[in-house]
Amino acid sequence: KSTEGNKDIYFLDENTYVEVYRNGRVNYYWTFDSDSEVLKDGKVNKDEAYSLVSKFMLKVFKGDRIYKAVSYDKEDNIYKYEYYNSLRGNIILNDYIKINVFQDHLEAEMWGVNVSLTNEKQKEILPIDEILFNFVKRIRNENLEEKYITDIQIGYYALNDEVMLQGEEIEYPYYKISVKYDADYYINAYTNEIYDKNLIKIDEK
Numbered sequence: 001k002s003t004e005g006n007k008d009i010y011f012l013d014e015n016t017y018v019e020v021y022r023n024g025r026v027n028y029y030w031t032f033d034s035d036s037e038v039l040k041d042g043k044v045n046k047d048e049a050y051s052l053v054s055k056f057m058l059k060v061f062k063g064d065r066i067y068k069a070v071s072y073d074k075e076d077n078i079y080k081y082e083y084y085n086s087l088r089g090n091i092i093l094n095d096y097i098k099i100n101v102f103q104d105h106l107e108a109e110m111w112g113v114n115v116s117l118t119n120e121k122q123k124e125i126l127p128i129d130e131i132l133f134n135f136v137k138r139i140r141n142e143n144l145e146e147k148y149i150t151d152i153q154i155g156y157y158a159l160n161d162e163v164m165l166q167g168e169e170i171e172y173p174y175y176k177i178s179v180k181y182d183a184d185y186y187i188n189a190y191t192n193e194i195y196d197k198n199l200i201k202i203d204e205k
Contacts (some may be wrong), residue, residue, distance in 0.1 A: 028108040030056070038103060046072070049079040049101040056099065056106065057083065066091060068153075078102055084155070085112070091155035093176050093186070125189035128152065131175050134192050135185065138202060151178040157186055 002009045011017045019027040032038055038048050050070075068082045068091060081099040084091035099108045132152075157174035173189040185202075186195040194202040 024111065026110040028056075028060070028106075028110065030106040030108075032104055032106070038101065044072075044077055044079050044101060044103055046079060050081075052106060053079075053081050053099050053101060056108065057097070060108075087156050090173070091153065093153065093155040093157040093174060123190055125154075125173050126192055128154075128175070131187050131189070131192060132177075135177060135187060135194060138194055139185070148180050149177055150180045152176070154189065 001011075006022045008020045009017055010020065015031045015033070017029050019029075021027075032052075038045055038052065066084050066086050068084050070082075071080045072078070073080060079101040081101070083097040083099070084093070085095035086092060095112045097108055097110045099106060132149075153176045154173060155176065156172065157176070175187040175189055177185045177187065179185065183196065187193065188195075196202055
């Protein structure tokens with residue numbers, strides 16, 4: 001074990017180490033053996049990449065996560081996988097594992113929260129058209145020229161680091177809107193309040 005700044009580093013073997021940050025985030029690094037078949041014809045082999053990711057998930061999390069998406073970054077030759085925990089059938093947006101498979105190693109970013117149900121009566125969430133209308137209007141002055149929405153998800157999210165660290169009950173629904181060349185935004189599905197990538201509320205314009 002060693003310490004660098006706000007993180008502790010644990011070396012599991014000669015090919016694997018884990019970084020544990022003070023805020024609860026965990027990064028996992030696994031360098032492949034020289035005989036790995038991940039790289040094929042100069043590109044990351046999709047089937048081998050998925051096989052390695054599946055082994056990683058079973059080893060670290062017993063496979064107990066919802067598989068959400070996979071994408072291929074052609075420019076950087078990387079396969080990207082996303083897994084989320086769930087509550088009431090919806091994903092928890094900040095209880096995730098994001099895995100990038102490179103030609104010679106795997107990197108995984110993990111973040112988890114202790115989410116449980118409360119007795120609060122469920123409210124009606126705002127429809128997506130109302131969310132989008134408000135979102136576009138509010139960030140029009142955020143210099144989003146040549147940027148466009150690439151993905152919309154709904155799930156649960158904790159916006160306060162202290163809440164996540166203390167493991168308090170969280171069950172508020174949020175829309176996550178991803179904007180190409182920009183960032184992810186999180187919108188409270190009850191109040192339509194918008195938070196930026198740093199989880200800071202965007203003031204009304």
